[in-house]
């Protein structure tokens with residue numbers, strides 16, 4: 001097929017200097033896979049920002065179309081589970097890192113990587129959730145598996161005004177949790193309260209080097225920040241509580257001690273969305289369909305077009321994006 005479509009291509013020269021360009025591709029340029037999809041909506045995640053800005057080595061195949069998630073319609077398939085016309089979602093699996101990703105009119109991927117678009121959700125809705133929201137749901141599910149239910153006490157969410165944080169606040173409050181939202185942007189307090197936060201605290205309270213143990217403030221946490229923030233969240237978690245760690249927006253280090261684990265029986269739950277098995281993804285998307293208020297979802301997302309992706313990618317690593325950015329292709 002010789003029809004062309006627009007794509008963002010990230011390349012590297014002999015000196016390993018990275019450059020980003022908008023180009024025209026055809027389906028013949030796409031990588032191997034058994035399902036081809038017309039991309040209808042995508043999003044800009046923190047990882048996409050790192051990939052396009054080159055601030056971290058997310059891209060490991062050159063040149064590459066970035067974009068770690070998309071929703072769209074199958075145009076052709078030789079995979080038993082999918083046929084032309086099916087509505088699908090893709091999150092992760094190295095797409096936008098080692099395999100051509102979402103920032104193109106067409107994508108070709110392995111059918112095993114896809115999940116069906118939940119009933120009642122449009123591709124736009126699914127990308128308002130995106131990988132950030134699906135990861136937030138994986139964090140909620142991990143806390144639940146650990147017995148951290150609303151009656152156990154408050155749950156803190158760090159990086160609350162970001163993508164993972166906003167969706168986490170929204171889901172937890174819909175489920176009846178007392179949500180404490182931690183943000184560095186005090187001006188976003190009304191936004192977070194509107195999403196369901198019962199309390200908003202300043203990021204500064206969690207930014208200093210942590211004591212081994214501090215006053216018990218919450219039964220659980222969802223942390224998108226890492227570093228001193230995660231260390232403080234752990235040291236303030238009450239006896240038998242748990243913290244789901246999914247992000248590194250504040251740093252990749254974890255300057256903590258074993259005290260919360262061995263003196264309070266606190267658990268640290270690691271969350272990875274990229275290689276999560278299909279059954280877990282299906283359950284997360286089913287739960288998103290039932291536990292996330294679509295109206296609140298609309299309130300936490302901003303819509304841009306294909307031409308706005310590169311600017312938004314730079315903004316997200318600079319901490320300037322609130323909630324989720326949806327790209328209607």
Ligand code: NDP
Nearest residue numbers: 046135159160161162163164183184247248249250272273
């Ligand atoms: P966003 O940029 O939308 O949100 C991150 C938030 O973290 C910001 O909005 C800000 O919140 C806070 N923040 C930013 N910089 C700092 C800092 N220096 N110190 C403290 N807080 C800071 O990104 P996403 O929500 O898309 O992703 C959040 C994190 O989760 C990223 O690290 C991302 O890589 C990771 N992630 C991991 C996944 C996994 O599979 N484990 C999947 C998806 C995301 P505020 O302004 O409210 O303080």
